[in-house]
Amino acid sequence: MAQDQLILALDYGGTKLMAATVGRGARQWLALERSVSPPQHDGDYERKTMHALAHKLLGGARPAAVGISFGGPVDAGGRLVFLSHHIPGWENIPYCDQVEAEFGAPAAMANDGNIGALGEYVFGVGAGCRSLLYITVSTGVGGGWVFDGKIFAGADGMAGEIGHTTVDPRGPLCVCGRHGCVEALACGPKFAEVAQARLRAEPGAGAKLRALAGGDIANVTGQLVAQAAAEGDALATEVLLEAARSLGIGIGTALNLINPERVVVGGGVSKSGPAWWAALRAAARATALPQARVEIVPASLGDDAPLWGAVALAQALLK
Numbered sequence: 001m002a003q004d005q006l007i008l009a010l011d012y013g014g015t016k017l018m019a020a021t022v023g024r025g026a027r028q029w030l031a032l033e034r035s036v037s038p039p040q041h042d043g044d045y046e047r048k049t050m051h052a053l054a055h056k057l058l059g060g061a062r063p064a065a066v067g068i069s070f071g072g073p074v075d076a077g078g079r080l081v082f083l084s085h086h087i088p089g090w091e092n093i094p095y096c097d098q099v100e101a102e103f104g105a106p107a108a109m110a111n112d113g114n115i116g117a118l119g120e121y122v123f124g125v126g127a128g129c130r131s132l133l134y135i136t137v138s139t140g141v142g143g144g145w146v147f148d149g150k151i152f153a154g155a156d157g158m159a160g161e162i163g164h165t166t167v168d169p170r171g172p173l174c175v176c177g178r179h180g181c182v183e184a185l186a187c188g189p190k191f192a193e194v195a196q197a198r199l200r201a202e203p204g205a206g207a208k209l210r211a212l213a214g215g216d217i218a219n220v221t222g223q224l225v226a227q228a229a230a231e232g233d234a235l236a237t238e239v240l241l242e243a244a245r246s247l248g249i250g251i252g253t254a255l256n257l258i259n260p261e262r263v264v265v266g267g268g269v270s271k272s273g274p275a276w277w278a279a280l281r282a283a284a285r286a287t288a289l290p291q292a293r294v295e296i297v298p299a300s301l302g303d304d305a306p307l308w309g310a311v312a313l314a315q316a317l318l319k
């Protein structure tokens with residue numbers, strides 16, 4: 001492939017790294033590499049591992065542009081990583097400069113929520129929309145929004161952080177240090193904790209969930225709660241739907257604030273089944289003003305949304 005046509009996309013997720021190459025304007029990856037990070041690691045390890053993946057994909061070629069998705073706060077200009085909430089060694093790293101030096105090509109970066117929004121807008125279910133709010137729910141809750149084809153990052157790069165809007169000020173502690181955020185109520189690990197506490201407090205309840213966890217409450221994950229709910233476990237259903245309602249309230253608040261044309265929800269927890277979706281939509285509808293559109297649809301790009309957003313960001317550098 002001609003050098004002026006090759007796009008490199010990098011995605012720093014919480015637990016895994018992905019790098020991919022694609023031809024400019026194409027919709028199929030040329031090649032893609034993943035690496036699952038060990039439990040204890042730091043930013044330096046991630047950067048070295050990612051760059052090794054990318055050089056392997058490039059095979060000595062120089063990309064025309066590089067797009068970067070980062071799973072944490074990034075400055076509004078997309079040049080500087082402020083920090084990672086999960087991995088030490090990312091504090092105030094001018095990462096775009098480092099990538100440009102490493103690969104000899106212009107680079108652009110955004111946080112995973114914002115860039116996932118751009119990915120769905122350009123390559124996914126956002127087609128034909130003027131404004132789109134994207135939310136990803138897995139081990140955390142990320143979000144971002146796109147208006148008129150561009151990421152709206154806000155004055156400080158913090159726009160779209162629906163995961164840290166407050167649902168219940170007296171609610172559980174969130175990773176951000178505040179209480180009762182959407183993330184603290186709706187992400188997989190948090191509602192798994194709620195299920196674990198209820199199983200301990202109610203020895204006669206949640207038989208299916210206990211069985212799925214192999215009899216050890218500590219094994220209960222968000223995914224097992226969703227599976228037990230799908231199999232009719234009453235305790236798991238209550239916990240799962242309460243988490244969905246919390247996210248729905250957050251979405252309803254966002255609808256009142258920015259009134260996007262479409263809301264796209266992805267991430268592992270969004271695969272929790274039709275009851276989760278129904279509870280989410282009902283809570284959003286009940287929270288939003290009646291005139292606001294409540295079009296909430298599943299994401300179509302799956303785990304690749306941030307990578308495709310990175311492609312869109314890199315291609316915009318070449319216009």
Ligand SMILES: [Zn+2]
Pocket residue numbers: 163164165174175176177178181183184
């Ligand atoms: Zn929070």
